[in-house]
Amino acid sequence: MRNLKGRVAIVTGAASGIGRACAVALAHEGVAVLATDIDDPGAKETVDLIEKRGGKALSAHHDVTDEARWDEIMTLCETELGRPAIMVNNAGVAIGGAILEFSLADWQKQMAINMDSVFLGTRAAMRAMQESGGSIINLSSIAGLRGSAGVSAYCASKGGVRLFSKAAAVECGQLGFPIRVNSIHPGIIDTPIWQKSIARMTDTMSADQLAALSTQNGANALSADAIARGAPMGRAGQPEEIADMVVFLASDSSSYISGQELVVDGAMTA
Template identity: 40%
Template sequence: MTDPTSGTRTALVTGAARGIGAAVAERLAADGFAVAVIDLDEAACKPVVEVVEKAGGRAIAVSMDVADEAAVKAGVERVVAELGPPTVVVNNAGVIRDNLLFKMSTQDWDTVMGVHLRGSFLVTRACQGYMTQVGWGRIVNLSSTSALGSRGQANYAAAKAGLQGFTKTLAIELGKFGVTANAIAPGFIETEMTMATAQRMGMSFETLRAQVVQEIPVARGGVPEDIAHTVSFFVSEGAGYVSGQVLYVAGGPKD
């Protein structure tokens, strides 16, 4: 059964004001989706909306703190009213609060867990009913190669590993309703977040990139469009038999 609402489905992308999220929003719009560009700062989302509209697509900017239950409820209701029921959800919103374990504050732990895990839970829970009603949906959660362990990122690594378990459980629970759930685990992607990581490590971004690329089989760093292309596959009609998977997009094999 396919979504009967119309020829245009609605996709909701969190953390979409910049970086991976912006690239995903623009790609999904190019694929024909109406896109809700979600981030904390609505004004920061507007340049992405403008890119989509200039290309002939449809998008709106929505302010939402994904860790706030009331804000998620209100934001999703606005998306439904202005674009239609979201049957594609990309949980991309993320923050880092890196530090070695003995220096990591409880607030640093809670903030990262709140955005990545609680946020993905709240947004997915708010949207899944629209998917099950029409018998079609796609959920994509952004994990990370850090889920395999990453020095100075106990909070981030644990959250990203948790998203993989969350994804597999969604696939089991929602599959009979025509809804798939998959996770993407990016490796080194050139974004503001990786620039912040370089700063934390006390080196320039160019130095960090050069060091990392030496270990990447395809001999380059990733860019947000690499992840956007992968999302495009997971939400396509052709990927309807792919669910509960974690795809490492890292320029080489990961265990």
């Protein structure tokens, strides 16, 4: 991609899955990456992968719901790597379960990790980039475009990411900040978060609820593999396929794209 070499990126949730793939893909393009996560060994493994391929990266422990920690992360990035020009707000969780049995605590946890963190990360990036410019990329989901039984809180949080990203893009433009803000909406991607979400959903629902949802999803059983096979392309996507879109949005090749929702779902929402 054009003009990425020498830039600096922060990628949250970089210990595995989409976050790791994004960090590795950006580093491959010559970007210095600060890989953050609460999973310290996983984040360090991501850095090791990057360094083995000749890239530059640093890992940091990061609870993305902690407002004070965001200030520390931005200071660390500027001190050790330079001013960030790319922010990838990827960290998230998927807490499944039927609404009738869903707890307020789980609802609030879902919102804090998926929605509050995107606000904190976007605000921190806007403060750092308002003069020098940059690209903010927020990971949403196709669950942020349409409702899906069994993952109501996840849908709500990802729908919030979608509209918050659009509002932030408009605000940056009207304030004259050279910052682009976009959201990416993956479909079914073969990652630990997807597998855990389905496992938790099946563990917390009754047999009748599971049977009803299986019918609605066109699967014989409510499992990650069965749902993926039901997608138009007949398979789950890979984290690297999302990372390719992140690299594009981080680069000057997308210089006039802001406030948009980029769907990468193998035609699931078609």
